[in-house]
């Protein structure tokens with residue numbers, strides 16, 4: 001641990017983390033509790049959640065979570081060997097996008113949604129480094145529901161790590177060269193956890 005610098009702004013509303021070869025900005029309470037509760041309920045009810053599968057060594061393997069993909073028509077996304085055509089924006093997704101874009105300093109044309117039904121649902125180590133995201137993408141991650149551990153490790157030295165707990169109503173901005181040099185995961189846990197919804201807003205380039 002050690003080779004990173006964390007800088008809190010005076011009011012602790014923004015936590016900047018400067019990592020070796022990458023950067024994060026964390027806003028623990030970007031949305032107030034009541035607003036976040038409303039978005040959680042809205043997304044849980046109105047998103048067409050599906051358990052997708054991926055082909056692994058010739059076998060179809062279910063992802064351990066539910067997923068959905070929304071965005072501008074034309075922002076199709078190739079991911080784990082499949083192409084996902086986006087569902088249209090919902091009112092809630094557009095409202096969230098409009099609030100985070102000025103803070104992220106970036107525009108987004110799509111969002112990947114993940115619903116972790118309980119502690120057994122998870123996402124393994126990966127980087128969001130698909131070519132259509134371009135070089136040094138800004139990715140804005142919004143969190144509703146149960147807090148989960150978000151772990152990062154340096155690709156070339158797994159001893160170099162960073163971890164934070166993504167809370168209800170929080171916003172995490174991943175930027176700079178982070179996706180090139182670091183991987184991240186949301187590990188499964190035996191703890192009995194309630195469900196959690198994560199949204200990662202992205203700009204798909206063509």
Ligand SMILES: O=C(O)CCC(=O)C(=O)O
Pocket residue numbers: 112114123128141150166184185186198200
């Ligand atoms: O659920 C999270 O916090 C991480 C989601 C993620 O890494 C992704 O969608 O690529």
Ligand SMILES: [Fe+2]
Pocket residue numbers: 126127128184
């Ligand atoms: Fe990711």
